[in-house]
Amino acid sequence: MRAETDVLVIGSGAAGMYAAIEAVRAGARVLLADRSLIGRGGATVMAQMTVAVALGAETPDHWTHHYNDTLAAGRGLCNRDLARLLCEQGPDCIRAMDDWGVGWARKDGRITQAMAPGHDRPRCVYVDFLNTGPAVSKTLRTVVNKIPAIRRAGDLCVVDLLRNGGDVVGAAALHLGSGAPVIIDAKATIIATGGLTRLYRRNSASANMGGDGYALALRADAALTDMEFVQFFPIGHLAPRLIGMDPIMWDPFRYKLGGRLLNNRGEEFTQNYGVIEDGKYVITRDAGSYAILKEVEAGRGSPHGGVYLSFQHVPEAELRAAFGPVIDRLANNGIDLTKMPVEVAPIAHYHMGGIAVNDAMQTGLPGLFAAGEAVGGANGANRLSGNAITEALVFGRRAGQSAAEYASRNATPSGHADNAAAALDLIAADAGPRDLNTAAMLQALQAIMQDDVGPLRTEARLTRALAQIDSMTKELGRLPPGSPGQGGFDMRRLEWFDLRNMLLVARAVTQAALARTETRGAQQREDYPRTAPEWAVNQFVTQRDDKIELSRSAACAEAAVAS
Amino acid sequence: MSARAKLTIWRGTKAKAGRWESHEVPFEQGQSVLDGLRWIRINRDPTLAIRFSCINANACKECMIELDGKTVYACTERLLPREMKIAPLSNKQLVRDLVTEIAPPGERFGGR
Numbered sequence: 001m002r003a004e005t006d007v008l009v010i011g012s013g014a015a016g017m018y019a020a021i022e023a024v025r026a027g028a029r030v031l032l033a034d035r036s037l038i039g040r041g042g043a044t045v046m047a048q049m050t051v052a053v054a055l056g057a058e059t060p061d062h063w064t065h066h067y068n069d070t071l072a073a074g075r076g077l078c079n080r081d082l083a084r085l086l087c088e089q090g091p092d093c094i095r096a097m098d099d100w101g102v103g104w105a106r107k108d109g110r111i112t113q114a115m116a117p118g119h120d121r122p123r124c125v126y127v128d129f130l131n132t133g134p135a136v137s138k139t140l141r142t143v144v145n146k147i148p149a150i151r152r153a154g155d156l157c158v159v160d161l162l163r164n165g166g167d168v169v170g171a172a173a174l175h176l177g178s179g180a181p182v183i184i185d186a187k188a189t190i191i192a193t194g195g196l197t198r199l200y201r202r203n204s205a206s207a208n209m210g211g212d213g214y215a216l217a218l219r220a221d222a223a224l225t226d227m228e229f230v231q232f233f234p235i236g237h238l239a240p241r242l243i244g245m246d247p248i249m250w251d252p253f254r255y256k257l258g259g260r261l262l263n264n265r266g267e268e269f270t271q272n273y274g275v276i277e278d279g280k281y282v283i284t285r286d287a288g289s290y291a292i293l294k295e296v297e298a299g300r301g302s303p304h305g306g307v308y309l310s311f312q313h314v315p316e317a318e319l320r321a322a323f324g325p326v327i328d329r330l331a332n333n334g335i336d337l338t339k340m341p342v343e344v345a346p347i348a349h350y351h352m353g354g355i356a357v358n359d360a361m362q363t364g365l366p367g368l369f370a371a372g373e374a375v376g377g378a379n380g381a382n383r384l385s386g387n388a389i390t391e392a393l394v395f396g397r398r399a400g401q402s403a404a405e406y407a408s409r410n411a412t413p414s415g416h417a418d419n420a421a422a423a424l425d426l427i428a429a430d431a432g433p434r435d436l437n438t439a440a441m442l443q444a445l446q447a448i449m450q451d452d453v454g455p456l457r458t459e460a461r462l463t464r465a466l467a468q469i470d471s472m473t474k475e476l477g478r479l480p481p482g483s484p485g486q487g488g489f490d491m492r493r494l495e496w497f498d499l500r501n502m503l504l505v506a507r508a509v510t511q512a513a514l515a516r517t518e519t520r521g522a523q524q525r526e527d528y529p530r531t532a533p534e535w536a537v538n539q540f541v542t543q544r545d546d547k548i549e550l551s552r553s554a555a556c557a558e559a560a561v562a563s
Numbered sequence: 564m565s566a567r568a569k570l571t572i573w574r575g576t577k578a579k580a581g582r583w584e585s586h587e588v589p590f591e592q593g594q595s596v597l598d599g600l601r602w603i604r605i606n607r608d609p610t611l612a613i614r615f616s617c618i619n620a621n622a623c624k625e626c627m628i629e630l631d632g633k634t635v636y637a638c639t640e641r642l643l644p645r646e647m648k649i650a651p652l653s654n655k656q657l658v659r660d661l662v663t664e665i666a667p668p669g670e671r672f673g674g675r
Contacts, residue, residue: 038670040623134622177666177672243593243621244639333593436609438609439604439605489658491610
């Protein structure tokens with residue numbers, strides 16, 4: 001099958017949908033592709049918490065204050081152009097969402113802004129109750145559905161970008177519904193595939209966030225940056241087993257009610273790691289994850305290997321006011337917060353690193369753009385809470401404008417790509433029956449990453465992980481198992497393509513983490529516990545002859561985004 | 564303590580030519596039917612087809628199946644220590660095993 005478009009958007013979370021809307025506004029026709037359903041997968045729909053933006057609705061604010069907090073959270077590594085764009089254009093996008101009817105929580109007519117860790121003032125908007133992400137997704141879906149120039153294509157899993165010389169001219173994809181290969185000719189392509197949390201056993205995002213976009217970019221010779229910085233959300237739900245709710249759900253309640261983090265002696269402990277909480281929610285994500293894991297290591301953890309989060313000191317009426325109907329959903333899961341604490345532990349939540357772009361969201365490859373979490377750099381070594389949806393909206397909008405503009409002046413006739421035949425051959429490869437348990441391999445990779453490339457890292461663990469990634473890459477082989485033409489949802493073939501991406505991205509993360517011999521933000525090296533001034537640089541990852549290459553320094557930053 | 568459920572699952576690519584397959588699944592109190600199906604894929608048969616994105620949050624709405632003849636989300640339905648009969652949605656076009664064509668027509672590629 002074949003399709004043709006001005007702008008191809010890969011991924012339909014908030015970044016991808018906003019990019020599609022904006023590209024059409026700038027005159028382009030768009031093909032919006034997603035490997036799952038349109039506007040329902042990815043991270044956006046899972047975001048149950050808040051969105052940081054200097055609206056000044058609660059207290060006077062200015063984007064420069066938000067910018068300063070973002071840079072401070074990023075521990076010296078933020079790409080300032082990207083951080084500035086995020087903070088400066090955030091209010092505009094949040095107001096656009098308001099106009100589209102997202103329903104930001106209000107009090108007396110004005111938008112409510114909550115205080116969150118790392119912010120100097122109340123700055124975070126949200127949609128009650130636990131509904132921020134679903135409301136953002138639904139709002140954008142509704143706008144997208146009304147635009148005829150956006151062609152929506154779900155169940156389309158992009159396998160490789162197409163190249164014509166140095167230019168990106170579209171993509172080759174596997175249509176999951178039928179198993180057929182698809183060529184998409186596009187004048188401009190936007191990667192909006194989100195992050196890589198699926199690499200980890202405990203994660204807070206969708207199963208379709210396996211770093212696909214990073215792998216697509218690497219194989220097409222684009223550069224990635226800051227790949228070592230994986231954010232662990234400290235208080236992901238651990239026990240009792242809770243279904244129908246996302247594990248990051250406790251965050252908004254800590255915003256509203258504080259809550260107490262306790263070890264198995266019933267004592268608060270964050271003060272032993274330099275952060276006095278005193279019933280309030282002030283601990284940042286890197287510090288929180290560290291404190292919890294160290295407490296577990298010292299034998300003071302909860303039965304399932306985390307710590308306790310307690311709201312038992314909060315009066316029932318206050319709990320009901322803050323949690324609303326969620327109280328009943330918790331009761332259905334056997335959880336009564338007035339009588340018991342829950343167990344929480346760090347969970348892979350977000351990736352600061354990603355595709356290197358300039359402030360027009362343009363990569364080093366003509367015709368290739370990126371948006372949202374797939375972009376690296378804006379958040380440095382540690383993301384400020386609330387910045388993820390903001391960057392999805394702002395970067396999506398910017399990428400849509402840039403890609404449409406590029407497509408309008410790009411006279412290159414579509415239809416030729418140097419690597420189209422190779423990509424089609426791979427998607428339609430017939431390796432015959434191979435005894436490959438792709439589901440078990442995925443689980444094994446998640447264990448390796450969680451245990452050895454998680455929040456606490458050492459040279460020994462990272463080296464061990466690299467050796468295991470190597471051997472899994474060999475086991476995976478060069479061709480997907482089974483035969484083509486066997487119909488849709490051939491799970492082992494789909495997972496083979498997922499593993500091809502995930503193993504490449506896992507290697508990029510691990511090698512970057514191994515090279516950075518210091519502790520900074522989300523990179524906690526137990527063998528290098530200090531922050532080293534000479535490491536106040538960004539690392540860049542490229543691929544050459546199937547090998548990951550690392551470089552660093554500001555000079556590389558410029559080279560990586562030159563167009 | 565680990566209980567066991569018996570999941571009897573419909574398999575096939577043609578609605579009229581399928582077969583039932585049973586697997587014993589160990590589980591802990593509170594786990595979901597989707598947890599059980601994922602356990603089978605990892606430990607018994609990776610070819611079992613089921614679609615889901617969010618795993619646990621009931622956000623993606625992809626894991627709709629028929630459990631004992633009733634339409635449910637696999638991610639919010641609990642495993643129970645008994646035989647549970649699991650089939651694809653009978654009112655949607657079958658793709659494979661438990662996967663049916665659930666996307667709105669305007670969001671399908673190639674007019675499938």
